[in-house]
Amino acid sequence: MRQVAVVSFAQSPSVRRETDLNEVEMLMPVVHEAVARSGLAMREIGFTVSGSSDYLAGGPFSFVSALDAVGAWPPIVESHVEMDGAFALYEAWVKLQTGEADSALVYAFGKSSLGDVAEVVTLQLDPYYVAPLWPDAVSLAALQARAFLEASGKSERDLAAVAVRSRRDARKNPMAQLAGEWSVEDVLKDPYLVAPLRRHDCPPISDGAAAIVLAADDVARRACRRPAWISGIDHRMEPHALGLRDLARSRSTAEAGERAGVGRAAVDVAELHAPFTHQELILRDALRLDDRVPVNPSGGALAANPLMVAGLIRIGEAARRVMEGDATRAVAHATSGPCLQQNLVCVLEGGR
Amino acid sequence: MANVVKSIETPLSLEYTHTAGRAPTRFLRGMAQGRILGQRCPECRKVYVPPRGSCPRCGVATDEEVEVTGKGTVTTFCIVRIPSDALSVDPPFTCAHVLLDGADIPFFALIQECPFDQVRMGMRVEAVWVPPAERKPSFESIRYFRPTGEPDVVVAREGRE
Numbered sequence A: 001m002r003q004v005a006v007v008s009f010a011q012s013p014s015v016r017r018e019t020d021l022n023e024v025e026m027l028m029p030v031v032h033e034a035v036a037r038s039g040l041a042m043r044e045i046g047f048t049v050s051g052s053s054d055y056l057a058g059g060p061f062s063f064v065s066a067l068d069a070v071g072a073w074p075p076i077v078e079s080h081v082e083m084d085g086a087f088a089l090y091e092a093w094v095k096l097q098t099g100e101a102d103s104a105l106v107y108a109f110g111k112s113s114l115g116d117v118a119e120v121v122t123l124q125l126d127p128y129y130v131a132p133l134w135p136d137a138v139s140l141a142a143l144q145a146r147a148f149l150e151a152s153g154k155s156e157r158d159l160a161a162v163a164v165r166s167r168r169d170a171r172k173n174p175m176a177q178l179a180g181e182w183s184v185e186d187v188l189k190d191p192y193l194v195a196p197l198r199r200h201d202c203p204p205i206s207d208g209a210a211a212i213v214l215a216a217d218d219v220a221r222r223a224c225r226r227p228a229w230i231s232g233i234d235h236r237m238e239p240h241a242l243g244l245r246d247l248a249r250s251r252s253t254a255e256a257g258e259r260a261g262v263g264r265a266a267v268d269v270a271e272l273h274a275p276f277t278h279q280e281l282i283l284r285d286a287l288r289l290d291d292r293v294p295v296n297p298s299g300g301a302l303a304a305n306p307l308m309v310a311g312l313i314r315i316g317e318a319a320r321r322v323m324e325g326d327a328t329r330a331v332a333h334a335t336s337g338p339c340l341q342q343n344l345v346c347v348l349e350g351g352r
Numbered sequence B: 001m002a003n004v005v006k007s008i009e010t011p012l013s014l015e016y017t018h019t020a021g022r023a024p025t026r027f028l029r030g031m032a033q034g035r036i037l038g039q040r041c042p043e044c045r046k047v048y049v050p051p052r053g054s055c056p057r058c059g060v061a062t063d064e065e066v067e068v069t070g071k072g073t074v075t076t077f078c079i080v081r082i083p084s085d086a087l088s089v090d091p092p093f094t095c096a097h098v099l100l101d102g103a104d105i106p107f108f109a110l111i112q113e114c115p116f117d118q119v120r121m122g123m124r125v126e127a128v129w130v131p132p133a134e135r136k137p138s139f140e141s142i143r144y145f146r147p148t149g150e151p152d153v154v155v156a157r158e159g160r161e
Helices: A024-037 A063-068 A087-098 A119-124 A137-151 A156-173 A186-188 A216-221 A251-260 A277-286 A309-321 B022-032
Strands: A004-011 A046-053 A080-082 A103-111 A191-196 A207-216 A228-237 A270-273 A329-336 A342-349 B036-040 B064-068 B071-080 B093-099 B107-111 B124-129 B143-149
Touching: A004 A087, A004 A216, A004 A309, A024 A063, A024 A103, A046 A087, A063 A103, A080 A087, A087 A103, A087 A207, A087 A228, A087 A309, A087 A329, A087 A342, A103 A309, A119 A137, A119 A277, A137 A156, A137 A191, A137 A277, A156 A186, A156 A191, A156 A277, A207 A216, A207 A309, A207 B093, A216 A277, A228 A309, A251 A277, A251 A329, A251 A342, A270 A309, A309 A329, A309 A342, B022 B036
Parallel strands: A046 A080, A046 A103, A270 A329, B107 B143
Antiparallel strands: A004 A207, A004 A228, A103 A207, A228 A342, A329 A342, B036 B064, B071 B093, B071 B124, B093 B107, B124 B143
């Protein structure tokens, strides 16, 4: 296996509605910043891959026009996933393992504000039996939250504590959208949105972009003083149909975590892609992170949730802590699909 | 097989509020004023009309605004003979790439006021605008292009990298 590392990360601030810049204009400075920080020239980068969704953009082939932010001349080797950028990063990691490229640019962009995002996300469901009923994302998350609360014995108070901690931690994250000091008592006074979920249990609607540069072996050592080496990465998925799996647990996360080697040594910090409060608790259990492991010090997706980007940001935030020397071993997780259907776990380590 | 369900109807629609972006907004506002605004790439110096805010070749932001005239040259064309309800003109008609004077990237345009079989590469054409009161921040502010009657220009051959 080649040693592959995150060598730079950049992101835009997450905002509720970006009405000035289009996707390319929003993405371009982020791509430039990530590439500049890597010290590599844009032309040196061997592979480019992105994550985005035409359903969010409201237009076909939006990822093709996004290439204007990169400059596809002379022609470049490029790919795209209609998923969160974290899964594009997985493809880039595989590409680097094949030896066909020594470095890769991974980026993601998403404007969740352009349409009714709860309805947009509905269209990822089974088109015959489920989508025609239009269950929105919050309602599906609420089904999962109820199953989790009943199975785990946790309470709505435990969910509120996740939200309060996220928003408090997000005060130190200039890119976060929802930050501040609330008490558990405060937020529990809110009415239910879809019981058992209240507004604070749900993510904000966000527009944003992020980019990561990966590099292999000596290219990584040249590009970064302290690369965040990917010591393990794995992606597992469960059946699409919600009735076929135990919503209160995430077996795919547990298996991805085992294969990525999460438990092989102490974890200094974890960034988990949990857009809903109960999902953080499900993921923490699945990855067997004990209570001492700080989770989502960035505020997580509860503080900034640009769809197609929030998972890649988790890897970027975890890697940043390793690159800056604040962590030796960090875990990042990204999810896709309804109610944690697919899960990717990535372990990042410094000092090799 | 009898009684097989061969199809189901699941109507769906989503509505979006598109964000044109900074550069396209300036271009579209220009359209409403009868002006054609492009942008120049700081690296390769190409002028993009309409601008998208970036140079897709160099991958850098374009921010220098360049106004071009409505006159240009046909660089290639095709004759459309397929009728469509979506089209405002009856076939056969000519669509062309028009390279506006001062721009480096041709764009797609309808050619009228000229028999379809007389359009040619190198032909000089000009924009015909809708009346000022009808102009909007839209490409439709230009109704079509028509020949200027100027002598043809020699269209540079491709392969100039």
